[in-house]
Amino acid sequence: MVRLLAFAGSTRADSYNQRLLDIAAAHARGAGAEVTAIRLKDFDLPLFDEDLEARGFPPKADELRSLLIAHDGFLIASPEYNGGVSGVLKNAIDWASRPRAGEALPALAAFRGKVAGLMAATITPYGGLRGILQLRAILGTIQTVAATQNVLVPFADKAFEGAELRDPMAKQMLPTLVDRVIQMAGALGPKS
Template structure:
């Protein structure tokens, strides 16, 4: 099984990228999780699209298309999805109709980490209608909302909180089971 793990953050020391790195380390045997970011994807502009889809978008699209599943880790900015993540999803959905071709039926899980006290409950909630519009096969049985992320990761981005590690492991294994059921 091959899963693309997409970080919704660009920051080098992103808690969400660190969360995905920890998830990669917890992948069950026979499962490969590959980290991807939105680096290199420009702001969406219809004039740019008319000249051709940027290479960074095409590359990410083909990696997602080839994967068995998608795991998105979203930060929360101002109670919603970060602009960079929404912009990346907007590009991936272009030209019109590409979103449902790419994401339609694709098993998708959503997690997130935030320095705030509520984790990413609002950004995850705001992301669901976008993924629903694409026809993603959302795994709704699992939830991971990491709050107070500054105390969950060390200065090198290593997950140091045992409770969160246990929750993440349960999430990863549950998501893999969900994907396996969809494959059979």
């Protein structure tokens, strides 16, 4: 069974991206994947700092890294902030990309050969595409392949009714993206 780790790039209590992610996770479970849903807020990661890292890898960063290693792919929904990737998400990626004792620097155990499905919800008309394109490039650098499809939710403050997605385009794209991530992760094979 394909194992997916689901996390959002927003830690806001009423995050639209968290809502979008929950819908994607539910679809993935229905399609037969095993999904672990986490919240980056629970990891309370310090800002990445090589001096801090040299003094000892924070246990929560290690926990996040181990979770990424234990999954075949990721479902990520994130807002864009000022046209770019959310700082919370980039910080988490930076910590998880670091090697542990005895590993070669580019080992990238948490990311190499993994598949990602990228989604974004924003309250503006832009739908977060700029952030997604940056995220795609970052993940490519650390050898995670992002599925070609994106799910974009513009006007997110009007696109949900409770936990339900109303935006017709996003509603159509979400199952297509999630099914593709499961298919690709299955084709690439289990990572641990």
